[in-house]
Amino acid sequence: MASTVTQGTGGTPDSTGGPASTGTSATTGTSVPTGTSVSKRPGYGQLLRTRGAWTFLLPGFAARQPFAMLTISIVLLVQHTTGSYGTAGAVAAVTGVAMALFAPFTGRLADRHGQRAVLLPGVVVHALAGLSLTALALADAPLWALFAAAVPTGASVPQVGPMVRARWGAKLQGSPLMTTAAAFESVTDELTFVFGPLLATALCTAVDPAAGLLTEAALTLVGGLLFAAQRGSQPPVGVETGSAGGSGTGDGGHARVKPVSALGVPGVRVLIVAFLGIGAVFGGMQVSLAAFSESIGEPGLNGVLYGTFAAGNMLSGIVCGAIAWKVAPRRRLLIGYAALALTASGLWAAQSVIVLAGTGLVVGMCIAPALITGYTLVEGLVPVGARTEAFTWLTGAVALGQAAAVMIAGQLEDRLWDGAGFLVPMGGTLLALATLVALRSRLAPPTVSRTVARGVGHRVPVSVD
Template sequence: MAARPTVDNPTRAGYGTLLRTPRALTFLVPAFAARLPYAMLSLGIVLLVLDTNGSYGVAGAVAAVSAVAQALVGPQTGRLADRYGQAAVLVPSVVVHALSVGALIALALGHAPVWTLFLAAVPAGASVPQIGAMVRARWVAKLSDRPATLNTAFAFESVTDEFTFVVGPVLATAIATGVTPAAGLIAEAALTVVGGLAFATRRSTAPALKTPEAGTKRASALANPGVRLLVGAFLGVGTVFGAMQVSVTAFAESVGRAGMSGTVYGVFAGGSMLAGVLYGMVAWKHSARQRMLGCYALLVLGCSTLWAMPNLTALAVAGLFCGLAIAPTLITGYTLVETLVADGAKTEAFTWLTGAIGLGLAVGSTAAGQLIDHSGPSAGFVVPMVGAGLGLVALVTLRRLLVAPSTATRTVARSVPLRPQPAGAASHG
């Protein structure tokens, strides 16, 4: 399979053109229902455990265990989807997820020992369907010959991700507080099952399976150093998400305006959504690698001002500029990973990037919380600056790894006796 040129086709492709792609809506609609719970699970766990146990520490720890399990196991399910097909992985995943969430709810309501909550949280997180990665893999299968439209598709997916992370927590909170704390998780599991199964039935738009030749071994997308570099970069982006959530809340409480934390974080997320929409409408002439370095540098610049903001208004403005760099960075990362890996490893590669964000979110929120406890609310904003700064250093230092390999190196089915070139992988936005 020939490597794609590093400079994208300058022809502009709009969102209308994208959504008119034959059969696109048949998988986009159920995919939205299935990916919305992705942003509901952690908060749903916190609200339920807090109500039944009364400890913020326990509630946060159970949610963190679920998030880590999701980040570590998700890429493995992505690899299985590449090998056996998306439906073959989705159906058992949603069943295990529903059973695990049900067990977690029952244990919490029954005031079971805390260790049992952790035990149930592991499969609940590990079985979250990787719908975002699967949707991106479907776009690649349909638009591989139209790079400009594919870039718009990645922008559309990043905006969708941002939207779900704005709507999901609000929905989970409204249901949990308006009905019962357990209802938030019940709704999360129901949406996962209904949306996941509906998405799985849209087999006609799923990527074709790439069967390895006899006597060959399929390599992991993570074997490619370019993929590992992007995973590290996305880990840095995840720390920005996690630290912002905790730090904005703490800063708002410290100035006596706790209710404004959601608004300030919403400005941050809104900036990312706006930038993602506009980014997907531009006919870029620079290579994806150049855009990745530029977007990530802007992210670091935005994060470097957060700690010095004197009030909530200034923090909201700084958060807006920081958010403007988020979606373009993620979109470009997914574009890069698509050019680095062969067809038989794309879902896994996308999932590694998504998992890195989740893991970074857990690390960022934990580190920011520790700094806030010891040094005050503004100290938490040091975490996104450091996390993103380290990601930029890695990208600049190792940028040569982000060049698409030659035809010979893009194969993932390789002979066992030989020591082949590693298959590449990248991330999504």
């Protein structure tokens, strides 16, 4: 059966508004905006030369740093004031659940009204809520009061990571560099998870148990305001595309249509389950490593062990972004997740610092491929105007999985043997892997008629057999 491909003449504006010609990506089949020239093997150098990228990357890094400090700061503060990892895990879990529930709502508002409009009030509320939680913990307030303060603290966590990813998506729509950008963002996330826990642990153990949460609140306020000030790189507000793959109709390939919800995409729901399992690894590791370090009389070792785990994630993320993948993303996700579940299943058996550090390093190396591929799949599954929401659903799923893992791991550490919390990463990843295998067909991008828009000039139908 013959299908029709629409070709055209003329130039289209690039992502920064300048004139540019448009090509077709050999790897995605979509038109490639040329704000950045893309070679056959895209790399970090090309990505970072994207016009205007540094204007949001630097403040974005500062604004997302506190996210890696929040959970561990709460755990260390509340455990210090109550003496219970179970209680500390429960408070941190409430924070994570609140973030997971409100993050997609925040992302949807950012898609429809702009990131700045959401960030400005959000960072102020988060800073005030963090200060309230700190004061209540130090005052030995009852558990219900800690829960009450934990809800706004988690609900107001600024979703800077998804917002940065959405800015990349707006600049690199349909470009092979999107995979590199996803890898770069994963590396950036993990870089924060190398320094964040180290900084929080050092502040809580060497300065004051409340220092970690106080610093997190201050960094969120300052970094968030700096990021919000970068208006020029914000994605267009209220703009959708005709298809998830990035092609569409109207001027520049975009058209204003009725807003859609990312949660309505079946593939996004499957990815949410996968990211819940990844969150279970993060949460289970945070509590279990803290408990292990405490049990051997070296509480400061917690940050080093968790930093080793995060370093493995960061290093593998760098490698993933440098590879020109020939394997389809859906298959990469299944293979990568299987490796993650296998390695996470061995954490509970580690009985020494060296073995635990080595196992944690390998587990971390298996997380980045799954995260990067999951975020990459969003480009083919979700329309541009709903991608911030989609990214926040995934980020929220990580937070929700982390929250549940922190609470369960804390209870296991309190009630069972030392190291029982490491069973949580194993259980979470195995359940998520089973879901991925069963529902893998939903991760295929929607089939649409192929239309390559090369501008607003005359389009000539060409019959393709």
